[in-house]
Amino acid sequence: MRERERVSALLLLLVILLGASLFQNQISQNLTSPGSKVLSDGGKIDPFEVSIQGSIVDNYANISYCLFYDNYASETASEIEWFLGLQSELRLSNISVELGSKIYWGRVLPEVQAIEIYNESVEANKSAVLVQRYEDGYAIKMNVESGAEVLLSVFVEGLLTRHSGLYSLSLPVGRNGIENTGFAFSLEIISNFAPVTGFSVHGLPNIVASDLSSGIRLEYTADTLTIEERIEVIYTLDRQTGGAQLLAYNNGSENFFVYLLAPSIVEDVESARRQYVFVLDRSGSMSGIKIQQAKVAFNTMIGGLRTIDTFNVIAFDHEILKLWNEPHSGTTTNIQDAQNWINSISARGSTNFHDAAISGLLTFAEGANAKAMLMLSDGLPTAGEIQSPEGILSAIAEANTLDISIATVAFGSDSDENLMANIATQNNGFFVFIEPDEDASTELLDFYRIFSTPVADDYEIIFSGAFEVVSLSPLRESAFFNGTEIVVSGRYIEGMTVTTSIDYVTGTEIYTNTIGGATQEYEHVEFIWAQQRINYLLKIIKLHGENETLRSQITSIGMQYGIAVGGYTAMVLTAYDTSSIEEDPVDDYTYPSPSPPATHITYAAPIAPPAFDSSLNIVSSSMVFGILGLVVIILLVSRNRRG
Structure with a gap:
């Protein structure tokens, strides 16, 4: 009887030791497996500091958002979700993440591929950003790896057009805004066309304005600030008379143009x-x-x-x-x-x-x-x-x-x-x-x-010398409305002339603009063309349906110019992508090229963090338990042989 009790006790000890060994091995696998997902469902963090800075030069806006996130003390990654609902004239042109001494830039890929790359980064506990385009704005997801401080920069650009004589720049701060966050704002409005005659800022408690030689600078700083949804800047120029402007740009192989047409602002009694x-x-x-x-x-x-x-x-x-x-x-x-x-x-x-x-x-x-x-x-x-x-x-x-x-x-x-x-x-x-x-x-x-105040019965625009003209507004048989503008883009070979005839109630006005060879001064002209071209192709798809040619064109232009198009392309950034890293980040966050920097460095994988060292102790403990279990088995076998 005593012999049976001893055997039972030894068997019970064996089960306990083997169970402990399996449990420890499972913990070890969870800590060391490269495919395990470290992201915690509750690991949400908010930026501790936000800045918005940039310029509007001749109505072309160039804005950068900088958001600082601190996940240094956390042992798990945290995912940030941010929605940027931009006005129709603006687009998200690029993103970057500063991590330590390196800056990682975004790249545009087919949407499915971009999502896969982002998910792989999350699984690998690496910082990553995914930008997807929706009808009402951009959905931004960022995974901040554990033990990291990250600066996320979002770059926005676009040509502002006049509505009712006013120019408006709407700067969203996410769907729910920010709460009790350090905040800085700086915006320069510069006009070479006509003086800036007035402005207003909504969403900030006060603003500091200072004169520039050709415009104004607006600034604001606060240690803590709560903004509900957006900041809006409205300004007007001393330009009530009608006018047209033709800008051109050569990228080394092609000539692009943008034509801006603004009718005169008239009294209601003179409207059509x-x-x-x-x-x-x-x-x-x-x-x-x-x-x-x-x-x-x-x-x-x-x-x-x-x-x-x-x-x-x-x-x-x-x-x-x-x-x-x-x-x-x-x-x-x-x-x-x-x-x-x-x-x-x-x-x-x-x-x-x-x-x-x-x-x-x-x-x-x-x-x-x-x-x-x-x-x-x-x-x-x-x-x-x-x-x-x-x-x-x-x-x-x-x-x-x-x-x-x-x-x-x-x-x-x-x-x-x-x-x-x-x-x-x-x-x-x-x-x-x-x-x-x-x-x-x-x-x-x-x-x-x-x-209620269209100012023209009819107007006609003739483009001579252009082999492609892209406009989202009808160019014939449509009313101008008071204080609005039309933007047309396209491509030409050597030289071109644009002739516009507007039939006002008070008479006909004719504008003629001619340009020869393009320079490399107005780089944004090519990006306006690319965005309008994509919008034009999307409009064709809505009217006549999609085909492989249209899908291929949209995807190709989106990837070439860094444009996220819902259902076609998305922007992704990963902290283990060695093809998009820039050493020694600079303090001046101006508009970057939509492509990753031309000069790259080889990024060595970091040494495993100290947290993983504890797995060595766990593995050693499981080995000890296994050895003890083996000793028990040997003793049992030896006892049975004696019996």
Whole structure:
């Protein structure tokens, strides 16, 4: 009996020793396996310091964001997610990470490949950044390796265009802003065209302004600052008269050009004859405050019509109702009849958005009048032949043969802002969103001043000598709006001339610009062309569908010029990529080339951190347990033989 008890005790000891050995080996594998994921779900960190600095030179913005992250004391990696919702004129041009004495630069690859590389970096506990382009901005992910301090720099650039006589630069600080963070801001606005006559800054408590020889410098610093979402800088130039500018650039093999056209800013009495169609949603989803706001907005806008203008009104739910069969002039009687008709309607039924939009476009008559359609809705289609946003956008683009400018007003927090905004963006219009608690008439005042004051009946632009012209705005039969600009880019061989004729109410103005061989002074011209070319190809895909040629062109241009295009390319940066490292980082963070630096160094893998040394002790302990287990087995075998 005692013998059996001894054997049982030895067997129990054996099980304990072997279990301990397996447990220790598992810990050792988790610590030393190169494929294990070190990222912790809870390892989120915020920047302890943020700076935004840059310049606007002749309306071309060059901005850098610098965000400092400290993960030095952590034993696990941390992942940062940041969304940068940039205005349409701007693009994210590059990223960099400063880690120790080295700077790593981003590179653009096919999107799937970039995602794979980023995930591999996360698995390897290496700092990495992934930038993906979405319709409303850039999603930035950064993995900060354990035991590291990292400086993330994000570079943004683009040509600002005039709207209602003003230039605006919107600088987002993520969807949720920053809270109690050290902050520095510095921006120079320089103009060689005309003096800077005024500016305003929103989002910062105060600003220090100083004069420069050709502009101003705006600065702000704070030890701790909380910003909700964005900083906005608005400025104006002493340039009310119309004008055109032709810039060219040679990259060593090709000539690129950018043509900027700004009509004169005129008084409302001098603006062009207008033909309007107002389309108002009266479906059930517009019930309550929405329909009330829409009626207020309609009454505010229609009250400014002139007798030389013509208009018609459409109200829709699942059915389409038109006030008149033919457009009527903007007399006091006709305006009052239209207001009474709209005030009498109530919200009911489903939403046939597609048929309402197409009916509105078909209401317009051909002619020299400036044409504009205004849609007031929550943009939530529930009826009709086509209900998907993509299908509606495509149908509108196909039906808009007269290049009618479509402005949209979205009501309510549940509205489809993307549909409404895209209708305006893709049809040379304007978009505004009205919150439920906002005064619709006040919010729409500035919007209506833009929408209601086209300054030209017609205009024509002729490019001689250019073999490629890219414009996102129609170049014929479309109204200029007061204080706006048009930007056209392209390529030419030796020399070119641009002749523009604008038919104002007060007469015709003609601008002629000629240029010969290009210089290498305006490097940004090529990047404007690349971005416009991609946008043009994306517009073709929306209208006619994608094919391999279009996909290949977008991917090729995106990779060559460092442009992230949603669904095609993405930007990635990895801390173990030896092809994108720069030694001895400089303090001056100016705009870098979109490609990695030409001179590279060989980066040796760092020595394993001390944390991994503890695994040696664990492995040694498991070996001891294994040896003890072996001794127990030998003793058991020896005892059995004796028995």
